[in-house]
Amino acid sequence: MTQTAGRATLFFDRPPHIIGAAAIAGSKEGDGPLGHLLDCIEQDPRFGKNTWEEAESELQLRTARKAMEKSGMNEEQIRYLFAGDLLAQGIATSYGIMELQIPLFGLYGACSTCGEGLGLAAITVAGGYADCVMALTSSHFASAEKEFRFPLEYAGQRPLSTTWTVTGAGAFVLSAADSAPSRNAHVRIAGITTGKVVDYGVKDSMHMGAAMAPAAADTICQHLKDTGRQASDYDRIITGDLGSIGQTILKDLLADRGVRLGSSHEDCGMLIYDPKTQDTHAGGSGCGCAAVTLAAYILPMLARGDWKRVLFVPTGALLSKVSFNEGQSIPGIAHAVVLEEC
Amino acid sequence: MTQTAGRATLFFDRPPHIIGAAAIAGSKEGDGPLGHLLDCIEQDPRFGKNTWEEAESELQLRTARKAMEKSGMNEEQIRYLFAGDLLAQGIATSYGIMELQIPLFGLYGACSTCGEGLGLAAITVAGGYADCVMALTSSHFASAEKEFRFPLEYAGQRPLSTTWTVTGAGAFVLSAADSAPSRNAHVRIAGITTGKVVDYGVKDSMHMGAAMAPAAADTICQHLKDTGRQASDYDRIITGDLGSIGQTILKDLLADRGVRLGSSHEDCGMLIYDPKTQDTHAGGSGCGCAAVTLAAYILPMLARGDWKRVLFVPTGALLSKVSFNEGQSIPGIAHAVVLEEC
Numbered sequence: 001m002t003q004t005a006g007r008a009t010l011f012f013d014r015p016p017h018i019i020g021a022a023a024i025a026g027s028k029e030g031d032g033p034l035g036h037l038l039d040c041i042e043q044d045p046r047f048g049k050n051t052w053e054e055a056e057s058e059l060q061l062r063t064a065r066k067a068m069e070k071s072g073m074n075e076e077q078i079r080y081l082f083a084g085d086l087l088a089q090g091i092a093t094s095y096g097i098m099e100l101q102i103p104l105f106g107l108y109g110a111c112s113t114c115g116e117g118l119g120l121a122a123i124t125v126a127g128g129y130a131d132c133v134m135a136l137t138s139s140h141f142a143s144a145e146k147e148f149r150f151p152l153e154y155a156g157q158r159p160l161s162t163t164w165t166v167t168g169a170g171a172f173v174l175s176a177a178d179s180a181p182s183r184n185a186h187v188r189i190a191g192i193t194t195g196k197v198v199d200y201g202v203k204d205s206m207h208m209g210a211a212m213a214p215a216a217a218d219t220i221c222q223h224l225k226d227t228g229r230q231a232s233d234y235d236r237i238i239t240g241d242l243g244s245i246g247q248t249i250l251k252d253l254l255a256d257r258g259v260r261l262g263s264s265h266e267d268c269g270m271l272i273y274d275p276k277t278q279d280t281h282a283g284g285s286g287c288g289c290a291a292v293t294l295a296a297y298i299l300p301m302l303a304r305g306d307w308k309r310v311l312f313v314p315t316g317a318l319l320s321k322v323s324f325n326e327g328q329s330i331p332g333i334a335h336a337v338v339l340e341e342c
Numbered sequence: 343m344t345q346t347a348g349r350a351t352l353f354f355d356r357p358p359h360i361i362g363a364a365a366i367a368g369s370k371e372g373d374g375p376l377g378h379l380l381d382c383i384e385q386d387p388r389f390g391k392n393t394w395e396e397a398e399s400e401l402q403l404r405t406a407r408k409a410m411e412k413s414g415m416n417e418e419q420i421r422y423l424f425a426g427d428l429l430a431q432g433i434a435t436s437y438g439i440m441e442l443q444i445p446l447f448g449l450y451g452a453c454s455t456c457g458e459g460l461g462l463a464a465i466t467v468a469g470g471y472a473d474c475v476m477a478l479t480s481s482h483f484a485s486a487e488k489e490f491r492f493p494l495e496y497a498g499q500r501p502l503s504t505t506w507t508v509t510g511a512g513a514f515v516l517s518a519a520d521s522a523p524s525r526n527a528h529v530r531i532a533g534i535t536t537g538k539v540v541d542y543g544v545k546d547s548m549h550m551g552a553a554m555a556p557a558a559a560d561t562i563c564q565h566l567k568d569t570g571r572q573a574s575d576y577d578r579i580i581t582g583d584l585g586s587i588g589q590t591i592l593k594d595l596l597a598d599r600g601v602r603l604g605s606s607h608e609d610c611g612m613l614i615y616d617p618k619t620q621d622t623h624a625g626g627s628g629c630g631c632a633a634v635t636l637a638a639y640i641l642p643m644l645a646r647g648d649w650k651r652v653l654f655v656p657t658g659a660l661l662s663k664v665s666f667n668e669g670q671s672i673p674g675i676a677h678a679v680v681l682e683e684c
Binding site for chain 2: 007008010051053054076079080084086087088089090091094095097098101102103104105106107108109110116119120123124126127128129130146147193194195196197199318319320321322323326328331333
């Protein structure tokens with residue numbers, strides 16, 4: 001049972017509840033404005049492992065376990081896992097969650113993966129196909145630099161338009177609206193707007209905000225059109241990792257379409273690091289950026305009633321080393337999730 | 343509404359129908375035993391494009407369009423797309439389906455992606471969240487060799503345990519059981535069993551059948567346990583791309599657990615090429631292997647009533663260049679889909 005509204009948006013008759021969330025991140029994120037809200041801060045960037053990829057896998061595993069602990073659920077009770085990361089062939093996820101032995105739907109949505117995973121998890125729970133599932137995603141600064149850019153040892157100069165990939169993971173346990181664990185939950189997923197691939201021809205992989213802002217604009221406009229809502233119907237519209245330059249582009253693109261975000265807009269990439277004391281240039285990025293900010297900051301704000309309704313819009317840049325080296329542009333995608341206090 | 347059975351399996355009260363499917367492949371596949379069943383055979387391995395990656399994107403796009411044409415649906419009517427491929431960051435998919443402008447859930451399940459996509463598509467339709475969706479996946483021999491192995495120009499020798507990555511794509515349009523387009527459909531998705539990551543420690547990337555057979559065995563056993571069924575309840579149990587050596591391993595693993603597949607087992611990797619006349623060693627592989635075989639051979643066999651019920655089990659090897667070079671083992675995953683004549 002569902003109410004559908006337009007082409008890319010759906011609402012749930014029985015919105016799944018988020019009964020537990022966890023955020024674990026590295027020391028740089030720990031030093032940032034959200035540091036005191038994190039579940040754990042790991043000082044060792046290798047998380048006790050030998051490689052950056054194994055470090056990210058360990059980060060995912062610890063975060064999944066923390067979310068289970070906080071929600072009072074165990075591996076046996078989590079019916080499906082919706083998870084992904086930035087690395088080629090999703091290896092941070094495959095190796096990270098292996099020992100949990102939960103049936104896995106592997107995802108790739110670049111930095112929009114948190115929104116994609118929450119959306120599919122919510123569909124599965126709201127449709128009655130699982131009482132309890134988990135959405136999980138991660139990124140790691142060093143594994144991402146290795147995957148997409150240069151070896152850290154090169155000490156390459158970063159242009160001011162770049163963002164800093166967050167070393168962090170977020171995990172979210174969803175439960176059916178009428179289930180016992182949902183009774184104490186404070187946030188529900190009311191609906192989703194699933195993004196399309198949007199390409200404005202940006203080819204600068206050091207300017208991800210510009211590559212992703214058109215996708216964020218497209219998904220936000222689609223959502224407002226599908227629902228007949230206005231930006232002011234949300235306490236906040238929070239994009240994933242556009243960063244400060246990407247935010248300006250997003251606002252310009254939306255203004256061209258008659259949408260004014262005003263002060264209701266925030267961007268996880270601008271929340272996670274302190275621009276004055278932490279040298280990250282345009283802000284933070286990576287799957288972990290939106291996921292950590294959601295778990296550590298956005299959900300608690302909703303749970304406390306400071307906000308009633310948030311449109312959470314993680315944004316992803318769909319490039320690879322190969323596509324970049326072959327001269328392709330960088331398309332973007334953004335998946336929106338309607339989060340409500342309950 | 344759903345009936346659940348065990349931990350990884352679910353059945354649909356209103357099983358979605360497959361109202362259209364398409365298979366497009368390259369000339370080697372066209373020369374194989376299923377060649378006469380393909381919708382199109384493309385003689386140009388570059389599909390008119392400049393790179394192997396663009397070729398695979400073009401292959402996906404053409405296959406999606408063909409499935410829409412055969413199902414009588416257009417882009418406006420396909421509410422969501424569930425798609426993925428083997429390449430890093432799923433670029434064959436992102437660039438391939440961009441111009442369709444259908445909201446996308448990007449997937450990564452290696453060669454199990456066809457099963458993963460059909461499962462999520464079926465959940466979305468059966469839950470009432472979409473009337474019509476598409477599952478789509480592809481692989482390309484040359485883009486996969488470049489991604490995982492060596493440049494073709496090296497002309498490297500392949501051990502006899504290797505499989506040949508299929509240049510091919512399969513697309514499947516699903517529609518709600520009670521919708522008008524479903525009335526003429528002949529195959530439905532009755533249920534799914536979602537796989538876990540299974541690692542037996544195989545490290546030989548030239549022996550994918552050995553890496554994936556444990557996952558196939560796990561998912562098949564889980565399915566039979568969850569449902570209380572026996573292998574003989576299926577006309578065929580068809581794995582994705584284990585190849586001839588992987589099939590032997592699968593049968594051994596299942597025999598150890600008291601399950602005998604007998605003559606009911608087939609493997610898409612053993613169906614798509616002729617072992618006598620086509621030098622592919624252990625068989626075919628790649629996302630396209632299972633997807634092409636499903637669209638071209640399995641679905642028509644069900645539609646004609648030659649088979650009543652098939653367990654379709656695409657299998658994936660969750661490695662990357664990086665995980666391989668770092669000495670990691672190759673875990674596997676397999677997602678099962680219960681297909682029934684209707």
